[in-house]
Structure formats: C-alpha cells, structure tokens
Amino acid sequence: MDLRLIAGLGNPGARYAGTRHNAGFMVLEAMASSSRAGFRNQTRLKAHLAEVGWGEQRLRLLMPQTYMNASGISIRAALDWFNLRPEHLLVVVDDMDLPLGRLRLRGEGSDGGHKGLHSTIAHLNTQAFARLRVGIGAPSQNPAARKAATVGHVLGRFSAEEDPLLRQVLHEVVRGIHVLQRQGLGAAMNTLNGLRIQAHSTPGITH
Numbered sequence: 001m002d003l004r005l006i007a008g009l010g011n012p013g014a015r016y017a018g019t020r021h022n023a024g025f026m027v028l029e030a031m032a033s034s035s036r037a038g039f040r041n042q043t044r045l046k047a048h049l050a051e052v053g054w055g056e057q058r059l060r061l062l063m064p065q066t067y068m069n070a071s072g073i074s075i076r077a078a079l080d081w082f083n084l085r086p087e088h089l090l091v092v093v094d095d096m097d098l099p100l101g102r103l104r105l106r107g108e109g110s111d112g113g114h115k116g117l118h119s120t121i122a123h124l125n126t127q128a129f130a131r132l133r134v135g136i137g138a139p140s141q142n143p144a145a146r147k148a149a150t151v152g153h154v155l156g157r158f159s160a161e162e163d164p165l166l167r168q169v170l171h172e173v174v175r176g177i178h179v180l181q182r183q184g185l186g187a188a189m190n191t192l193n194g195l196r197i198q199a200h201s202t203p204g205i206t207h
Contacts, residue, residue: 009116072123098135
C-alpha cells in the first residue's frame with residue numbers, strides 16, 4: 001500500500017473535542033504532535049490539514065470539518081486536489097464494537113454502520129480503501145440499553161481512569177501507521193490487530 005493520505009474522522013468544534021466519536025481526530029493530533037507539525041484550515045477541502053515527513057514518506061493528515069456524516073465530501077475533495085486514489089488512503093474511525101485497547105485494520109470492507117465510513121464509501125463510490133477502527137467500548141452489553149445509551153456514549157468523553165489507556169492506544173496507532181508506511185498493509189495488520197492494550201502495560205507488548 002502506497003500511503004499518502006490519512007483521514008481521521010470526527011466532529012468539529014470545542015463541543016466535540018475529546019469525545020469518543022473523535023478518536024480519528026485524536027490519532028491525527030498524536031501523529032502531528034510526534035512530528036511537531038501543525039494543522040491549518042483548508043477551506044477548499046472543508047478540513048484541517050497537516051503534513052508530516054517529506055518526499056516519498058510525506059503524509060497528509062486530514063481532519064474533515066463537515067461533521068461525521070458528511071466526511072466523504074472532504075475526503076473526496078482531498079483525493080482530487082492532491083491527485084490521489086483510494087488506494088493511497090487510510091481512514092481512521094472510532095468503533096463501539098471494539099473495547100478500548102483493541103484496534104482493527106482492514107484493506108477494504110463495508111461501513112459496518114459507521115456514518116463516517118458510509119459517507120466516505122458513497123463519495124468515493126468504492127469500499128476498496130484501508131480503514132483503521134479504534135475501539136472506544138460500548139455503554140452496555142444489553143442490546144436495548146446499548147441502543148438507548150449510544151448517542152450519549154459516543155459523544156461523551158473518556159473518563160480519567162481511561163486516559164492512560166487511551167494514551168497507550170494512540171502511541172500504538174502511531175507506531176502501526178509507521179509500519180504501514182514502511183512495510184505495507186499486511187505487516188501493519190499483524191502489528192495492530194493482535195494488540196490487547198491494557199492500562200499500565202509497556203507500549204508494544206500484547207496481552
């Protein structure tokens with residue numbers, strides 16, 4: 001995979017900053033911070049954009065400002081503007097079906113009920129792009145209780161007890177994306193999909 005663009009999905013504005021649904025934004029912020037890069041507003045892309053690396057290793061980090069369910073508008077605009085194709089793209093999203101500490105990287109697939117992925121598939125007219133799901137946990141294992149609590153859960157913030165684990169997750173995601181760049185999708189899937197990250201564990205150690 002020739003990775004050139006990473007789109008982290010979330011909702012814009014201070015009201016949604018740090019919420020579980022903004023896990024995609026958090027990943028890109030962690031990547032930019034580790035490279036001391038800053039985001040700038042790109043009106044034509046309806047997004048905030050940062051660049052890390054240079055030459056063939058340069059990555060563009062895109063945070064759509066369209067709200068989650070219209071993310072595909074921004075991603076389509078970025079692919080067109082930079083003359084890229086879906087095979088150059090990684091989309092990072094939250095996933096309530098995975099517990100915090102679990103990650104799932106795939107090379108293609110359905111939207112799985114995620115509105116940001118649904119919009120992306122609709123605007124790209126293909127499911128053939130890589131996506132990384134970042135576990136945020138579910139509010140309940142009971143289907144009825146889960147359905148009732150879903151909106152409040154995904155738009156809520158991580159607890160103070162969860163913050164150390166979240167930081168470890170972000171560290172591992174950044175590491176996994178570097179593997180994806182240098183060694184390809186298969187190696188990155190082996191790195192990320194088997195992780196069982198737990199609070200106070202050493203980064204890189206699986207459980």
